[in-house]
Amino acid sequence: MISPANYVALAAILFVIGGVGVLVRRNALVVFMCIELMLNAVNLAFIAFARLHGDLNGQVIAFFVMVVAAAEVVVGLAILTSIFRARKSASVDDANLLKY
């Protein structure tokens, strides 16, 4: 039996991996996947806390997060595909018209 507290630690680790991925990866799709990883880390944290507290709210919140993340995918992929079609590149470094 693994203590739920360990899952919180795992969630924090996943969140950090996602955050570092956002900062170092160059492909917009991979950046976006890293953000999704962060959101899933949050879900894990909510469920672990729900288990720790013996409270169902955390599990319900995880559903809300999933729904919102799905909506975010719809909007995000629409923006990313339109950029890819215009520039033939999904690299965030190539989108450099706006600066300073």
Next chain:
Amino acid sequence: MTGSLAAIAPTIPAPQIQYGQLSPMLLVFGAAIAGVLVEAFSPRPLRRTLHLAITLGSLAGAFILTVFLAGSSSLFGGGRAGNVAAVGAVAIDRPTLFIQGTILVLAFISVLLIAESSHEVSAFAAQAAAVPGSAEEREGLLAGISHTEVYPLTLFAIGGMLLFPAANDLLTMFVALEVLSLPLYLLCGLARRRRLLSQEAAMKYFLLGSFSSAFFLFGVAMLYGFSDSVSLSKIAIAAGGNTQSSVLLYAGIALLGVGLLFKIGAVPFQAWKPDVYQGAPTPVTALMASCTLVSAFGAVLRVFYVAFGQLTWDWRPMMWGIAILTMLGGSIIAITQTDVKRLLAYSSIAQAGYILTGVVAASTAGLSSSMFYLAAYGLAAVGAFAVVTLIRDQSGEAGHLSRWAGLGKRSPLVAGIFAFFLIAFAGIPLTSGFTGKFAVFQAAIAGGALPLVIVGVVSSAILAFPYVRVIVLMFFSEPVLDGPAVVRPSAFTSVAVGIGLLATLVLGVAPEPLLRLAHEAAAQLFVR
């Protein structure tokens, strides 16, 4: 059979929803859904008219409902601070109603700019899916069509903005945050001209915005772990009764703070603001510079005053640092800007810093002065961006400041109005900017934040430099040869500029009524 089942199964009480108290938000969301139906079923020539009627009608209606609620005795009778509606999810109190009313007025003016169609068909792309420069895009432009989806998208964003500062638990706040952000990401990418810039702005806003939402959410998870609840008042109780220091609590405050401060564009979370403000269609920039800022500050105020109200000593040093960085960072980088929308973006960052000094005060004076500043700045910002839409050449809006040289000689009126807005942003007396700054700095001094006020005054002096440079450029330099022309504004833009101008002047000369209103709204702080 059914009787025995009912006897065994525990009855689930139906939640009590106070529809009357939520009516402004419900009206706006309902109108947004009606807008989607119009988009689906109405013939193209009719759409714009129908959308305008629905959008402007619902915003005006929601404002009237908000005013009614503010005067209702069932909410505030017997000295009550307000009510927590929808089973604790939404708080309806006086500060919320003040902020919602402000958002609705600013949104109404922004929608007038969005609807402007006299310079070209619209500020929005004919077909956002068509690749820039393709034959498909040319076809759409020649057909003279434009995306009318912008109206329902705007309404969804405004609905989210109304809910964001009213949310009484962090889950509702997160959903509201996404409801306001997702349509804005799309709206940013829909410009008719300079589409590559617009798409780039949308991508940057989207990636950074969802990055910050993830931080917000992880903060919510930490606070849920700490207090076993996401309700702001329960978090406040758990934090108040906490005797030993808790990693979860402080990690939660910090991560939640990152998510919220990103939305207001405080340094070091400001990177998106100049790019997005420059790349987005100017009417959308006006919407973001006014309504989003007001809404995000409403949420910041509620979270830090209600949930962390007893931890003032813990979060104040962090807020001090961020306010100082924001004021100085915004004003110093503004000096080097050569694009008018970027200049206004950095100015907006610096203004966010001034409002943060009011937040730091953590008192009724801090709350009322922040709310006054938000209303005054929002009105001036909408007016300034409305003027920007008028200065055009063949390629659309002339954003580069070098193109603005000598504008004051060719059209003194428009240049004069823009100069007046800049003077208001700089905080010169007899403008609303001065009154707002005076109010927040006064509240900050009363809250013991004198060093912050000194930094604020210094940064206002720095910020005055780029403004004065633009004014000098407009009035005292020779016009460029093929320079941009000032187009004749239609009724929509004229009204937007007029309201912004009038409000900036009136709130500078006779700020008393609005100041008193903000003071009364803040008197009992937030409902818990």
